Amino acid sequence: MSLTHYLVLAAILFTIGAVGVLVRRNAIVVFMCVELMLNSVNLTLVTFARANGTVDGQVMAFFVMVVAAAEVVVGLAIIMSIYRTRRSASVDDANLLKY
Amino acid sequence: METVPADGLIAASWLLIALPLAGAAVLLLGGRRTDRWGHLLGTGTVVAAFVLGLLCTLQLGGRRVDVDLFTFVSTGSLDVQAGLLFDPLSAVFVLLITGVGALIHVYSIGYMAHDPRRRRFFAYLNLFVAAMLLLVLGDNFVALYVGWEGVGLASYLLIAFWHERPSAATAAKKAFIMNRVGDVGLALAIFLMFAQLGTVSYDGVFGAVGTLAGGTVTAIGLLLLLGACGKSGQFPLQAWLPDAMEGPTPVSALIHAATMVTAGVYLIARCAPIYDETPTARAVVLAVGAITLMIGAIAGCAQDDIKKVLAYSTVSQIGYMFLAVGLGPVGYVAGLAHLLTHGFFKAGLFLGAGSVMHAMGDSVDMRRFGGLASRMKVTFVTFGLGYLALIGFPFLSGFYTKDAIIEAAFDRGDGWGYLLGGVAILAAGLTAFYMTRLMLMTFFGRPRWEPGVHPHESPTVMTAPMVLLAVGSVLAGFLLVVAFPLESWLTPVFGEPEEAEHVVAPLVVSVLVTVVMALGVLTAWLFVGRREVPVTAPVRVSPVTRAARRALYADAVNESLFMRPGQWLTRALVFVDNRGVDGAVNGLAATLGGSSSRLGRTQTGFVRSYALSMLGGAVVVAGALLAVTAG
Amino acid sequence: MNDVVIGTGEAVVFWVLGPIALAGALGMVLSRNAVHSALWLVNTMLALGVFYVVQEAPFLGAVQIIVYTGAIMILFLFVLMLVGRDSSDSVVETLRGQRVAAIVLGLGFAGLIGAGVARATQGLPVTGLAGVQGGETSNIEAIAEVLFTRYLLAFEVTSALLITAAVGAMVLAHIERDAGTRRTQKELSRARFLTGRPQTLPGPGVYARGNSVAAPALLPDGRLTEDSFATGIEPQEVEQMPRPTGRAELGTPDAALGTLDPAPSDIPGGRDR
Structure with a gap:
């Protein structure tokens, strides 16, 4: 058992989140996947903070949480307004900006 | 002879050019506002120029006056002065141009009275007069060239004056293009002079021409001759002149009979010092003159279009002048005298033809004329006098000047002299034939008018210039040869005439010419006057007639030798351009456009596709990072 | 500085909660119903919160549970309830090759990053946070010390970010309705009785x-x-x-x-x- 385990776990979670962003069409679920990716990064930050013996990593994770909260608020509002105009929460339906 | 600086009225001789030019500018820029009085202004400027020219000529008195105007170009060693040369030769031309020009302007007031674009017509005529005066008054070859191109432009504009008629537009293009062929020769000659001598002024070139190699002088002479042939409708560039008759008749009279087409003769006479150095070029001038003389005379015999007969007659008469100036010092004066008398009677003949056309509803087909003598007395008499002057009826203009040329030809004394004299006499007979044919078909015989045509005499504003020109046709020869010899007037230009040794007595020549002329008249009467003239041209005719009708196949030769190969070349070039050059360029553009639009297809608008490519990029970056750190 | 040896207890926690976190992540991605996805994600986040506590970051662990699972995920569920009538995805993938490519790239990415991280941090010495917290100084005090000194500016800027986000969300979610367009009760009643079914x-x-x-x-x-x-x-x-x-x-x-x-x-x- 070493810190590498945490890091590898974080990497796997990150990848699962990324794949989820790619394969899910519901914008809210896509958002959840993004949250998962952020969380896995937080785990990495906390792990490295412990390895280095400073709390800077924890402060960084704290900031990530704040930014994530702000991002979720704005993102969900955007999803709401898109849903209101298009009656759909699918990211594939918002595809007018193209060639 | 040395030139002297300008003094008195001659110092203002630039007004000669400026007046008609200002007239043209006012009429062209003034637009419709000048419609009501435009023709009067146009006529007024030319009359004023004539008066000024007359006064200058009276002051001249055998000097050569250089009028310095301004510095045209002055950079380093290159110094081009713009100036005018007013000498007896230019004075003669100034009087001819402004005199005949003024009469024809007056005539045009009546002739163009019903044309909605009369103001523009006068503007172009004024432009022509200005350019022609610049041509004869310039004291260097560049000024001459500017005037040369100016008259070409005016000629183009005036031939195509009725440009809504396709034939007129085509004729104008033909004239312009064939003139360009000649102009290239003139331009090359000027380049050659500048390259070899570093100057283009008459004095500079003529003073140094003796220092040049013989070949160079011959080349300059031949190139100048090419220019002269183009402008004067001489072989091999004669085909445009008859077609130019599509323009209004006053234009034919002024530009294509009296003045512009004689510019070639002027050029060769002015360049006498060059031709004195090169017998080869002079012989070519002679040959060109003789060939054109015969071509014009033969073609004139078979035409049914009254203006075309006169046009071929012009070609033929200018051939006489070329023959004369090609003979060298003995012929210059004779050629120029013939030029002046020809200016009078041919202008008169054209104005008469215009009067006839005016009466016949703008028809030019002589086969539908006939019996006009009683209906149009003034026209008949003035035209008849011009006719007699042209065929060389004794003691009229043509008699004096044409005889002088034929005498000069015989005076060469060798076999060539006899040949040229013989050709000239034969052509005189042909001239008598075709002009008599024209007279008989137009004014005598039974009327063959088209229905609805009521011939009437033209208004006074048209007949008055015809009368004046008829008087000139009668008297000019006597005045120029006997009363006030042109020879002595032109002495300052061509030097003291040497006493010619006559090989054939002048009296014999005169009698011979008169007899041949009478034979021509008689033949015409036998062929045309005695019989009924068919209303349509006979189809079954001899090959000679057929050839003459088609002007000895000049157009056919031009077409097959130049036009068709040119078209083939153009087509080939178009093909190469379309398929080769355009193909490469368009192909490149199409390739880029196609590939970019295909590349644009990857922008599907699906966010997940973009995210996929981002992840792909992240994988690549991670792989690269790992490869670098591990390696 | 002594390396901290990771104890057995922590290993047990890791090996128990690690698979749970992984299962939560996979469940979130794989479940068709968005509400289920959210619940799976809550699962993962709770596991991660415990990991934070275990890794000497109790403050972050608490924040993770309160803010993330408590606030953010509830927000998600709110929006899901507002939007979520057709919230279940259809199984058919509309973009050709998207799913296969995503999985292949995901596996590749996980392999590369995992291998890279494992290789780079093998035998990484664990300093531990005993030097900065523990004893007199609690975790919160240690974080506060750094946050309000070194990261003060970032902290202040964060407040601006939060305000902006709140205002932005209100602007985006607000429905503009023109004054006077709201129907009165009388009009509504009238409209109801004009239909074939007033009751x-x-x-x-x-x-x-x-x-x-x-x-x-x-x-x-x-x-x-x-x-x-x-x-x-x-x-x-x-x-x-x-x-x-x-x-x-x-x-x-x-x-x-x-x-x-x-x-x-x-x-x-x-x-x-």
């Missing part, structure tokens, strides 16, 4: 054994009333009460009238299924 829709569960919203109402003849179906929910099979016996057989006046199978238009609001 209220039947409530669910009438005559049925259940009173859940998913249970539709029954008509007197035992058929389901479509008007009582809840929107967005598949109607449950309704278990009917036993009918009074003998009514049909005895030939009551009702039966004589023959209304057991009336024409659909005769039934108020009733439509044949």
Whole structure:
């Protein structure tokens, strides 16, 4: 058992989140996947903070949480307004900006 | 002879050019506002120029006056002065141009009275007069060239004056293009002079021409001759002149009979010092003159279009002048005298033809004329006098000047002299034939008018210039040869005439010419006057007639030798351009456009596709990072 | 500085909660229903919160549980309830090759990053946070010390970010309605009576054994009333009460009238299924 385990776990979670962003069409679920990716990064930050013996990593994770909260608020509002105009929460339906 | 600086009225001789030019500018820029009085202004400027020219000529008195105007170009060693040369030769031309020009302007007031674009017509005529005066008054070859191109432009504009008629537009293009062929020769000659001598002024070139190699002088002479042939409708560039008759008749009279087409003769006479150095070029001038003389005379015999007969007659008469100036010092004066008398009677003949056309509803087909003598007395008499002057009826203009040329030809004394004299006499007979044919078909015989045509005499504003020109046709020869010899007037230009040794007595020549002329008249009467003239041209005719009708196949030769190969070349070039050059360029553009639009297809608008490519990029970056750190 | 040796207890926690976190992540991605996805994600986040606590970051662990699982995920669920009628994805992938490419790239990415991280941090010495916290200084005090000194500016800027986010969310979610366009009660009432059906829709569960919203109402003849179906929910099979016996057989006046199978238009609001 070493810190590498945490890091590898974080990497796997990150990848699962990324794949989820790619394969899910519901914008809210896509958002959840993004949250998962952020969380896995937080785990990495906390792990490295412990390895280095400073709390800077924890402060960084704290900031990530704040930014994530702000991002979720704005993102969900955007999803709401898109849903209101298009009656759909699918990211594939918002595809007018193209060639 | 040395030139002297300008003094008195001659110092203002630039007004000669400026007046008609200002007239043209006012009429062209003034637009419709000048419609009501435009023709009067146009006529007024030319009359004023004539008066000024007359006064200058009276002051001249055998000097050569250089009028310095301004510095045209002055950079380093290159110094081009713009100036005018007013000498007896230019004075003669100034009087001819402004005199005949003024009469024809007056005539045009009546002739163009019903044309909605009369103001523009006068503007172009004024432009022509200005350019022609610049041509004869310039004291260097560049000024001459500017005037040369100016008259070409005016000629183009005036031939195509009725440009809504396709034939007129085509004729104008033909004239312009064939003139360009000649102009290239003139331009090359000027380049050659500048390259070899570093100057283009008459004095500079003529003073140094003796220092040049013989070949160079011959080349300059031949190139100048090419220019002269183009402008004067001489072989091999004669085909445009008859077609130019599509323009209004006053234009034919002024530009294509009296003045512009004689510019070639002027050029060769002015360049006498060059031709004195090169017998080869002079012989070519002679040959060109003789060939054109015969071509014009033969073609004139078979035409049914009254203006075309006169046009071929012009070609033929200018051939006489070329023959004369090609003979060298003995012929210059004779050629120029013939030029002046020809200016009078041919202008008169054209104005008469215009009067006839005016009466016949703008028809030019002589086969539908006939019996006009009683209906149009003034026209008949003035035209008849011009006719007699042209065929060389004794003691009229043509008699004096044409005889002088034929005498000069015989005076060469060798076999060539006899040949040229013989050709000239034969052509005189042909001239008598075709002009008599024209007279008989137009004014005598039974009327063959088209229905609805009521011939009437033209208004006074048209007949008055015809009368004046008829008087000139009668008297000019006597005045120029006997009363006030042109020879002595032109002495300052061509030097003291040497006493010619006559090989054939002048009296014999005169009698011979008169007899041949009478034979021509008689033949015409036998062929045309005695019989009924068919209303349509006979189809079954001899090959000679057929050839003459088609002007000895000049157009056919031009077409097959130049036009068709040119078209083939153009087509080939178009093909190469379309398929080769355009193909490469368009192909490149199409390739880029196609590939970019295909590349644009990857922008599907699906966010997940973009995210996929981002992840792909992240994988690549991670792989690269790992490869670098591990390696 | 001594390296901290990771104890057995932590290893146990890791090996128990690690798979749970992984299962939560996979479940989130794989479940078709968005609500299930959210619940799976909560699972993962809780596991991660415990990991933070184990890794000497109790403050972050608490924040993770309170803010993330408590606030953010509830926000998600709110929006899901607002939006989520058709929140379940269809299984068919519309973008050709997207799923396969995503999985292949994901595996590649996980392999590369995992291998790289494992290789780079193999035998990484663990300093531990004993030097900065523990004893007199708690974790919160240690974080506060750094946050309000070194990261003060970033902290202040964060407040601006939060304000902006709040205002932005309000602007985006706000529906502009022109003054005077709101219909009065009189107008609404008028509009209702102009329709063919002024009365209220039947409530669910009438005559049925259940009173859940998913249970539709029954008509007197035992058929389901479509008007009582809840929107967005598949109607449950309704278990009917036993009918009074003998009514049909005895030939009551009702039966004589023959209304057991009336024409659909005769039934108020009733439509044949």
